[in-house]
Amino acid sequence: MTIQPGPGCDLSDPSLVALTGERRRLINLAYRLLGSLSEAEDVVQETYVRWYAMSRQRQEAVESVGAWLTTVATRICLNLLGSARARRERYVGHWIPEPLPGPTGPDGPPGGPAGDPADRVTLDESVTMAFLVLLESMTPAERVAFVLHDVFRYSFTEVAGIVGRSPAACRQSASSARRRLRDGRPPSPPVPAGRAAGVVREFKQAWEAKDVGALIGLLDPAATAVGDGGGRVTAVPYPIEGGEQVAHFLVRIAAKATGLTFDERTVNGRPGLVARHDGATVAVYAFHVAGVRITHIWGVLNPEKLRPWTT
Known part of the structure; x- marks a missing residue:
């Protein structure tokens, strides 16, 4: 503007x-x-x-x-x-x-x-x-x-x-x-961006492979995932808590959404992922990485909030 x-x-x-x-x-x-x-x-x-x-x-x-x-x-x-x-x-x-x-x-x-x-x-x-x-x-x-x-x-x-x-x-x-x-504030401070990028990259590969075991290994046992669909697209209306629960949920998403691909992008200054389906941006994921594991995942699916990612 x-x-x-x-x-x-x-x-x-x-x-x-x-x-x-x-x-x-x-x-x-x-x-x-x-x-x-x-x-x-x-x-x-x-x-x-x-x-x-x-x-x-x-x-x-x-x-x-x-x-x-x-x-x-x-x-x-x-x-x-x-x-x-x-x-x-x-x-x-x-x-x-x-x-x-x-x-x-x-x-x-x-x-x-x-x-x-x-x-x-x-x-x-x-x-x-x-x-x-x-x-x-x-x-x-x-x-x-x-x-x-x-x-x-x-x-x-x-x-x-x-x-x-x-x-x-x-x-x-x-x-x-x-x-x-x-x-x-999360109990552990975020790791340097370079190390976090490596964890997110491994997470991306495990998600694409639908490898539950690898995802569980990358998620903190107390990991939390939250989605924002804004009522415009389907998103779980409550936080998913626990590394195993989050991993199984993510694999179900990948199994249902055939053709879903992920790009590594910087999201709010930290390593993140952009999900695309048929070339269109459908979600942006931000992460908090502590140590070598992901403790928090924020998934934004509301199309109104994805406009800066579609150009």
């Missing part, structure tokens, strides 16, 4: 350069706050619309364009988070954050091809699926305070000015968010 300057804008104006230069940072912020790239882009678009709706005099009165854009985008996200909690209570099955593609092709630029979502969102530990799922357990106030302070390094005084609360209240919200993270 491209932001177009308003009528009469001077393209040589330094303030316009600053304005357009903020877009990537705003998408990074909004994606972490909302867990949805499409919603993040809508938020940024609305933020720029509000800027261009102001008179030139009001724009010139803004001391910091970046601070103004951040405040507006964050407050839009805060409102959306409040309504999102209600929407997700009505969601069919489990709601999983929208998976983010990584760069494609060994010869492409570090950020991925032009227009690639990976070129718009910085891929680090704060966008892994495991981290985003934990953010979902927070209240809107906790999530906003935590992401602004702990991820983007705003001071609590700055956070307070952005969200319109006191610094003490923002500090308390961030503290509560950290407790939720500690309580919900």
Whole structure:
């Protein structure tokens, strides 16, 4: 989605350069706050619309364009988070954050091809699926305070000015968010990406071969798999728990879906898999690998969340 300057804008104006230069940072912020790239882009678009709706005099009165854009985008996200909690209570099955593609092709630029979502969102530990799922357990106030302070390094005084609360209240919200993270974080930290990629590759080969024994060996005995079909496609409406149970479930999927193929792709900055059927993307799988075994699998099958993977 491209932001177009308003009528009469001077393209040589330094303030316009600053304005357009903020877009990537705003998408990074909004994606972490909302867990949805499409919603993040809508938020940024609305933020720029509000800027261009102001008179030139009001724009010139803004001391910091970046601070103004951040405040507006964050407050839009805060409102959306409040309504999102209600929407997700009505969601069919489990709601999983929208998976983010990584760069494609060994010869492409570090950020991925032009227009690639990976070129718009910085891929680090704060966008892994495991981290985003934990953010979902927070209240809107906790999530906003935590992401602004702990991820983007705003001071609590700055956070307070952005969200319109006191610094003490923002500090308390961030503290509560950290407790939720500690309580919900997997007991073992993720392994380096290179090692995780090897485990995921072995998992892919075992799944394609419908080798239950090999899958069980790659899954933690307490492994959990969760699917998100959004009511649009069939997905198990409850978590599957236990390595053996997950392995047998995956083999049943492979046996039913003849012609299913898997590609190794980066999903939210970590090794993952993309499932294709007759050339169409039908699912994206994110993993948490601890040691040499997979402890968590998140499968996104909702077609609405797979749009960035179909181009």
